[in-house]
Amino acid sequence: MLTSLLSIYIASILQTDLNSTIQVETDKSLIKTASLSFEQIMESQKVPVKDEYFISPLIEAKGVISIDTKTGETLFEKNANERMPIASITKLMTVLIILEENKLDEIVIVSHNAASTSGSSMHLKAGEEITIENLIYGALINSANDSAVALAEHNAESVQKFVEKMNKRALELSLINTNFSNPVGLDGPDNYSSAYDIAKLGNYVYQNKFVQTVVNTKEINVSSVDRAITHKLKSTNDLLGNYLGVKGLKTGKTDGAGLCLVAIAENEDGNEIITVVLNSPARFLETKILIDWVFRAYNWP
Numbered sequence: 001m002l003t004s005l006l007s008i009y010i011a012s013i014l015q016t017d018l019n020s021t022i023q024v025e026t027d028k029s030l031i032k033t034a035s036l037s038f039e040q041i042m043e044s045q046k047v048p049v050k051d052e053y054f055i056s057p058l059i060e061a062k063g064v065i066s067i068d069t070k071t072g073e074t075l076f077e078k079n080a081n082e083r084m085p086i087a088s089i090t091k092l093m094t095v096l097i098i099l100e101e102n103k104l105d106e107i108v109i110v111s112h113n114a115a116s117t118s119g120s121s122m123h124l125k126a127g128e129e130i131t132i133e134n135l136i137y138g139a140l141i142n143s144a145n146d147s148a149v150a151l152a153e154h155n156a157e158s159v160q161k162f163v164e165k166m167n168k169r170a171l172e173l174s175l176i177n178t179n180f181s182n183p184v185g186l187d188g189p190d191n192y193s194s195a196y197d198i199a200k201l202g203n204y205v206y207q208n209k210f211v212q213t214v215v216n217t218k219e220i221n222v223s224s225v226d227r228a229i230t231h232k233l234k235s236t237n238d239l240l241g242n243y244l245g246v247k248g249l250k251t252g253k254t255d256g257a258g259l260c261l262v263a264i265a266e267n268e269d270g271n272e273i274i275t276v277v278l279n280s281p282a283r284f285l286e287t288k289i290l291i292d293w294v295f296r297a298y299n300w301p
Helices: 002-014 021-044 087-101 132-141 145-156 159-172 195-205 209-215 283-297
Strands: 063-068 074-078 107-109 129-131 219-223 230-234 246-254 258-266 272-280
Touching: 063 195, 063 283, 074 195, 074 283, 087 132, 087 145, 087 159, 087 195, 087 209, 087 246, 087 258, 107 132, 107 145, 129 132, 132 145, 132 209, 132 219, 132 230, 145 159, 195 246, 195 258, 195 272, 209 246, 246 283, 258 283, 272 283
Parallel strands: none
Antiparallel strands: 063 074, 063 272, 107 129, 219 230, 246 258, 258 272
């Protein structure tokens, strides 16, 4: 398509007064400029190139993928399109909908249902008033289930209505191997995704500047609106701040999903990748192995 447009553009330039020497010289200059612009466009589309001498790493996780965040090029994959449980990585979609439909300074009144949610928690209290901003910190840093439910109820009045929004948004983002049955990530036959879909979702959510700040935070204290209640949050991502280049993103762990991690990493040259390991025997170690391998095996133009 770009080639056709360039041809039309050059043709339109040539349809000038060819009898004028000055005009012809001007046309040549414009043609040269157009050609240079086209070359620049093609150059910008170049993808990372793998060194053929690097053999693939041994990753035992059931579903794996690594993608270049700029071009979308797949750098490594294993069962990347297989549907499987994703545990708390589900919360990326929960947070995405909240960021798209609500404001950070909105005040949420925590319900008894949210406060009593089982699993990982930031220890919300029924009746507590807390901002959406602080609940997002809880959902992404502490992987708090009570926070995710509180956000869902605030947005859609009920968890079920919120789940409907989650699935609609998944379709809009062309996450064809993804379906949600809760905003938390609890195991269930209808709550699943794939490594490839998670990479797409994670990369999309990470474009939000606030999310970048949150997922790169190791520890923080957040409070209720009246400051009577303080919640101490600590990141569940062991690579954050302990492994050069990792800037986030989200962990997950349930009996059905096993150990999961989607991570954003950047090398010293500013090249950024996203990695996903699902149902891994050692999510942090295997993510380190994958990141190291990608940055050694590939050259960026």
